[in-house]
Amino acid sequence: MKEKETENKKGISNWIDKRLPVFTFINHNLRDYPTPKNLNYFWNFGSLAGVTLVIMIVTGILLAMQYTANTEIAFDSVERIMRDVNNGWLLRYIHMNGASMFFIIVYIHMFRGLYYGSYKYPREILWMLGVVILFLMMATAFMGYVLPWGQMSFWVQQ
């Protein structure tokens, strides 16, 4: 009888949610988000890292629309982004400083994990995946640093 009632809830979103509970998942993780009440502000850095990731992806895609991947003209295309493209300077500075901020946020996030023992049972795999993500981030950041192909980019990869 209980089952019948949920089935009778009208609407496309309910129909989908019953079969594939995406909306419940979003609600649980972004809106209700039940947490212990003794969390302090250090626990903000996980979602801050997520927000930063979204910012980096959005600004990165927009920069890629103006960037030229060619050793001869890459630097010129970056100069063009800074001087000629509308708000291009803003886009690049957000992306550049966003990368540094991302690492600062992630290091604080890691410190929180170490200090409060967030890597302990039953969260060992979570911690290991985090280490993998850290290395992926470093590799990605290196690629981004090299892209303008200026003096610093060139000599950092030697």
Added chain:
Amino acid sequence: MSEKDLKDNELSDSVDEEKRDFLFITTAGLAVAGGAVTAFSLIDTMNPAKDVLALSTTEVDLAPIEEGQSLTVMWRGKPIFIRHRTSEEIRTANNTSVNELKHMASDESRVKNPKWLVVVGVCTHLGCVPLGQKVGDNKGEFGGWFCPCHGSHYDTSGRIRKGPAPLNLEVPPYDFVSDDIIKIG
């Protein structure tokens, strides 16, 4: 816990609905405003950049273009189609009844001098460059231009006659500096 704390806890059960509404509306309002500003400046980066706009005018000498010939010039990084129309082409463009067009526009509204048609050579469907400028190109069923991407036919006035494109070929701003020279932009 002291007695005072306990009392505070009891009080906090009652919610000040008006205050909640005010907080919710101001927060949501600020979020929408911030989102709009961010979205605008991010989308603005895809508009023509300053170095493109700096090339904002192009002068074209029309004298070498014989009747029936076409010329393609670049303006702000876009191809501009200039056609020296034959009297036959002008006649068919004028004789077309405006009411049966998909995007209604008379031929007079699209030219400054009926002999010269100047349009942006970018298909209004998905932005391909239509054929019809070179000798031997497929000019489509209406003798103007034909877009090979999805089969849009334009007539001798650059108007969409058949196919998926929604609008006529755009007429750029231009002026006749003298009888034989136009300045686009």
